[in-house]
Amino acid sequence: MKKVVALLLLALVALDVNIEAAFVDTYWGVRALGMGGAFTSIADDANAPLYNIAGIANVSKREVTLMGSRLFAGVEGVEIGANYLGYVQPLGEKYGAVSFAWSSLSSPGLRREDSFNFGYARRINDLISLDTDIVTLSVGATAKYLLQETKFEEEDRDLNYSKGAFTGDIGVLAWFSNGIGIGYSNKYMIPADIGYLEKDYVKNMNVVGVSYYNEELPYIKLPYFTIATDVIFRDKETTLRAGMESRFFEKKLAIRLGGREEAYNIRFWI
Numbered sequence: 001m002k003k004v005v006a007l008l009l010l011a012l013v014a015l016d017v018n019i020e021a022a023f024v025d026t027y028w029g030v031r032a033l034g035m036g037g038a039f040t041s042i043a044d045d046a047n048a049p050l051y052n053i054a055g056i057a058n059v060s061k062r063e064v065t066l067m068g069s070r071l072f073a074g075v076e077g078v079e080i081g082a083n084y085l086g087y088v089q090p091l092g093e094k095y096g097a098v099s100f101a102w103s104s105l106s107s108p109g110l111r112r113e114d115s116f117n118f119g120y121a122r123r124i125n126d127l128i129s130l131d132t133d134i135v136t137l138s139v140g141a142t143a144k145y146l147l148q149e150t151k152f153e154e155e156d157r158d159l160n161y162s163k164g165a166f167t168g169d170i171g172v173l174a175w176f177s178n179g180i181g182i183g184y185s186n187k188y189m190i191p192a193d194i195g196y197l198e199k200d201y202v203k204n205m206n207v208v209g210v211s212y213y214n215e216e217l218p219y220i221k222l223p224y225f226t227i228a229t230d231v232i233f234r235d236k237e238t239t240l241r242a243g244m245e246s247r248f249f250e251k252k253l254a255i256r257l258g259g260r261e262e263a264y265n266i267r268f269w270i
Contacts, residue, residue: 023113023146023188023202028084028103030067035243036258038228040209041183043173046086049101049119052185052209053140054171056097057121059088080107096122096140116145121171135176142169146202148194165192167202181228183209205234222246 029047032039039047043055046065067084086101099119106112121140125132147164171185187205194200211228224247232239243258 023115023194028067028082029065029086031245031254031256034256034258035228035245036241036260038209038211038230038241038243038258040171040185040207040228040230041173041181041211042209042226042228043171043183046088046099046101048088049086049099049117049142050084050103050115052171052173052183052207053099053119053142053169054121054138054173054183054185056088056099056119056140057123057138058136058173058175059090059097061090063088081105093123094126096120099142111150112148114147114149116147117169118143119169133177135174138173140171142171144168144188144192146192146194150196163194163196165194165202166190167192179213181209181211181213183207183211185209203235205232207232217246223248224251 028050029039031045032047032051035042037051039051041052043052044058045055046059046063048055048059063086065084065086067082069082070079081104083104083106084102086099088097088099090097097120099117099121101117101119102114103117104112104114106114119140119142121138123136123138124130125135125137128137130137144167145164146167147162149162151161167188167190169185169187170189171183173181173183175181185205185207187207188202189204192202194202207230209228209230211226213224213226215225216223217225225244226246227244228242230241232241239260241258241260243256245254245256247254
């Protein structure tokens, strides 16, 4: 009975409204998650490889982020983990940056999904003679390897318990001098078959994001304020995400508020 409950909860976690469940990038990165996942037009840290690969071009120094969480804690006999590792290595202003990211959603002994991501991005202002006083434009691409594993019942032990496939993402990010950011990410753009018995392709996902940043929000006087929204298009379904962030004490403390159509998040970060 516990195994059935765990499988049902794992499937529920993977679902995002009515969108296809497989490999939905929703639960990764403390900062991005705190903003409800509305990160496509921000993407300026080690969370960028999964949200908008173009953003790693704006990371000025080597950066690593780690996340580990247990979902449905307190439900007896159920262990579902969401884990993430992201690394960005700048190569210099003229050479861009490279990244590696690993994300995993799993229930030990039952099922897991892993994604391994290798990315590259570069600012292209110098290539197209675009004035950085107006806009900073970056583009990037990611090669992904997706792996899912399922422990079948004894009577199905002859089935393959794992299946992997390659795919990729591309991203574009524009930061304007007036504080507006616009981002676009095309995820799983190469068909990736992860089916055990028959073809089962991960659904292509297109994300458009818009954000606004101000060092001090007028009237309210919130310091280092960012507000953002993402619109996700996947398999004829549309999902909206939105979030905000404000940093205090020389950016040592951050307060974030975010939400999706089915949930909301509040995060305090030091």
